[in-house]
Amino acid sequence: METLHDRPMYDIPGHVAKDEWHPHMKMSWMAMHRYRSHTCGQLRKADAGLDARVSGWLHNRRNLGGVLFVDLRDHYGIVQLVAHPGSDAFESLSNIRKETVVCVSGAVLARSSENVNPNQPTGEIEILADTVEVLGPADPLPFSVFPEDPVSEEKRLTHRFLDLRRGQMHRNIMLRSAVIRSLRTRMLDLGFTEFQTPILSATSPEGARDYLVPSRVYPGRFYALPQAPQQFKQLMMVAGFDRYFQIAPCFRDEDSRADRSPGEFYQLDIEMSFVEQSDVFEAVESVITDVFREFAPHRETTSPYPHITYRDALLRYGTDKPDLRAHLELVDVSDVFATSEFRAFAGRHVRALAVPDTAGQPRSFFDQMEALAVARGAKGLAWVRFDDDGKVTGPIAKFLADDEVQALGGAVKATGGTAVFLNAGDPAEVSKIMSEVRVQASKRTGRFDEDAFRFCWIVDFPMYEMDDDGRIEFSHNPFSMPQGGLEALRTKDPLDILAWQYDIVCNGIELSSGAIRNHSPEVMFKAFEIAGYPAERVEQEFGGMLRAFQLGAPPHGGIAPGVDRIVMLLADEPNIREVIAFPLNQNAQDLLMGAPTEISAERLAELHLKIDRKPPRPAGTPGATTPA
Template identity: 70%
Template sequence: MHRYRSHTCGELRASDVGRDVRLSGWLHNRRNLGGILFIDLRDHHGIVQLVIRPEQTAVNERLTALSKESVVRIDGQVVARGASNVNPELPTGDIEIEVGEVEVLGAAEQIPFTINADDGVNEERRLEYRFLDLRRERMHRNIMLRSSVISSLRRRMTGLGFNEMATPILSATSPEGARDFLVPSRLHAGRFYALPQAPQQFKQLLMIAGFDRYFQIAPCFRDEDARADRSPGEFYQLDVEMSFVEQEDVFQVIEKVMNDVFEEFGRGRHVTSPFPRIPFREAIVKYGTDKPDLRAELELVDVSQIFAGSGFKAFADKHVRALAVPDTAGQSRKFFDQMGEFAQEHGAKGLAWVRVGDDAKLTGPIAKFLSEADVSALLSALNAKPGTSVFFGAGEFDEVSKIMSAVRVEAARRTGHFVDDVFRFCWIVDFPMFEKDEETGKIEFSHNPFSMPQGGLEALRTKDPLDVLAWQYDIVCNGVELSSGAIRNHEPEIMFEAFGIAGYTHDEVEREFGGMLRAFRFGAPPHGGIAPGVDRIVMLLADEPNIRETIAFPLNGNAQDLLMGAPSEVDESRLRELHLSLRKPPQVKQSAEGSTAASGAASNAASDAASPAAPSPAEGPAAG
């Protein structure tokens, strides 16, 4: 028999009754019932119940003395459970193992939190003992889901004729949307490598080199702040690039891969296909965001013109967005008050509303301020039938969009206009190439500056820059942006023209992006791609609200590895070897309450001051 096991803990069944077996695993749980000791033994594959009779004194004492999560090897015999003791929740629930011998392979100290139940331990503690946290059923399931998803992505991409290739981890620094992680060079004093924020330039160079279809499960590194759908430090993406393609060619490939992966791992949740194409400006007006959650089956309507010059000063000469919610006029006043409180939590001063009565008359706090002409135009614009409630946001365009985007989803959830258990994808397309900085009036790139403008060089030379659209696109699922992508600009002349509009000189473009320009001058094919975020894909499939729940060893919200102690200090000899000296910021004293807010503010200010201004071609799930 094998030194440690003849079977795994999850594979024994009723057909194995009478078999002598050897198992190894962790002591998951323990119960003593009338002198009979029951142990749940757990390994990667599952859980099986052990039973130790009172007459087995030595084995009983040994297993009773051990802490939970100790690792043991047991020899025993498979026996059938009594009918009243069968556990239908376990695949091994028809049998148990009568233990004859036990060997301790790894004794455990007292564990800092419960493994066999979610006891609400805080995240910092979980990350400090991540190796224990990963033993929990939910976390183990999430990490195995991630492994299966990555295997499926690889299989599907290869099946579609893509070739997996590796791109460098140590590369040159370049101005990006986020900050680089820098690696000092020992051999070249005062020079640094940068960890890639994305393989963007290398995958384009592979297209120029003639490889046609590339993919990679690519590690990416960005020194940026954490949020629920973004892990600080590093993340992984399905990096894709294709030659001789237009936008729809990229869509067809990615739609098939996403549809199939989400169907495979979605546990019965339906994937709506084909994915709708929604122009950027339409998305902002209808949904208030370029990351719309289409599970909410309500849309916003721009009603600014109805109130232009209106006698209702709260709406007059402002941007006004309305949300019609059918079959809700009978809701209690509490519902409307709660929606107002929700809007205030998202930055609104309040939330105006009216009800549409059976006689098409409006009631509600602002109804008396609306003229008959206002009411008629409003009902027509919203196609609002009797029984409808209408919520309004008024103010500056961007502010109203942000607030009413959240109100739209919340109203849908509260009123039965939200569809659960479904994955609703969409493509956001036709992003503007440029935008105007409200403070300086300067024309800037609005999204990815290395995209091909729609209309090419002629559009750049003849159109108002704010009217130029780009072949840029995002893929969104259930309100989560999985990735940005684009058809690339591969012509130097177009690149110089586009950057010139954004205020860059010819020399600046050559200096910042000389490597790519040099490649473009030696015959570059039309090409495009995208890079959906693996972490976000798994987060959606696992139905987790925080991306860190799908990563084996994530950094915490302050970009620290609490388990391994990173980032860490290095000694002076190592600094000398790397030709470095340190210049630490002045220490900020804590307040009486122990707050380090001042230190954090100083750090943020320093980070903001150091933020590079020039753009780059990096894309992926955090490059919005």
């Protein structure tokens, strides 16, 4: 299967075609542009006989029988230079380091048939180097650009400008640009209008820590960088603009992980007026599906996306971010063991994963599944295997009563050769463990769609959840409309209230959360009251929204798919930092620029700040600050 990594660095869908840079013109060297008449990816067999000037980085060098061959690289591709012994060009090209920037002039020659390189678009020609000018000499490199040898992420990020010259990174960043252009074009075609929202604003309870900016003019006060343009995009709807979008920068002070970059990220921010949930789904699904089919035509992208309730997702997949490429599903079998004499299962929450046709699986398969579960925090992973007569074998078979075996087989629809993995305990912990067992068992038994993008909508999220201290808090977006409206807020147990909230998930990665918004001040006050916000605090923190809702607000809703995660999936990269030009590292540091930096005492005084260099006390200890 071809991936984007196999293509020339310019060969990305949506990128400027290699022959569009500027027209081919036959001219004398003196009349040429100072640095180039052609790009390194532009020349073809039809150009043989032209005089050309190209500029770029010395990518590779080979001396074959006294003849020097040099690959010169620029943004558009690679062209081969040839120099013969005794020429000035031979001496120059022999002695300069890799990654030196040079300008080379010479005649374009057609290669003989046996020397054609079919893997390069310029592989039918070469340039007989005549003059060489060094434009930018290179010191010894901290790591190789070609070949792309393994190198630590720390070194790569410290020298990111050099890392971005490597073919894979160059393709990823060009892919990102093309994807953003495609997203923007498709949104405009659907009648959305692009707006920009403020970067300096007020703090907002979006579920993560804000990055704060101290005010010089107002001592002791701070701006916040937006975690998302949430309030502003809703205010655009109240202002009557109907369909908004933005490729929006967002800032969150949160820990890094493979699919989340600390510090900042970009999202396709969307808001629509006079819509219900299905209208948002229709618009977003058409854009996302078309983009994935455009940039990954070799992989299957199915539409429409299935709708899975939050509760069903946890029961069937063990997570609200299910990887639907895996065909196997979990089954709650707690009832089967409610009165069991097997103490490990009796009266506990028990989840089962049935894997059909395992007669040919070696014992190592079962051992590997158990090792995976233990690595994720389980004390073990029980299993049995059904034979054709409905009997079971396996480590725990002797502990199960006949009626339990029969009930278990019925619950998981077991046939001869079906293996059933079982885990018992706290529902949340069991879900976490069994979700990974489900995916890995699917992969190892051929029940996994490797070359596919499997999307789904997760719907019917709970409006509230209980924290570890027993307090009710918002489980998702605090500006969402509860299902049932004000009546539900007044009459239902908060933990039973569902919201018009939804996530879009692809291959086990959440691309976005969204919601139909609450646009009623009365509902807003009540919703925040349940989460512990008195009316005065709501008015203080969300006064702008309240005033807007009191002066005629339309029903509206939206979503914000993550651009970085979309590109990560399309580039088939396991780490989101591979598709961001200048990311922070896992510790939220910019190793290239040295951020975060210390600030001088004079600047701190100007901002009315003093630095307390004592380490913060752990949460829960006397004197520790507890977030509101």
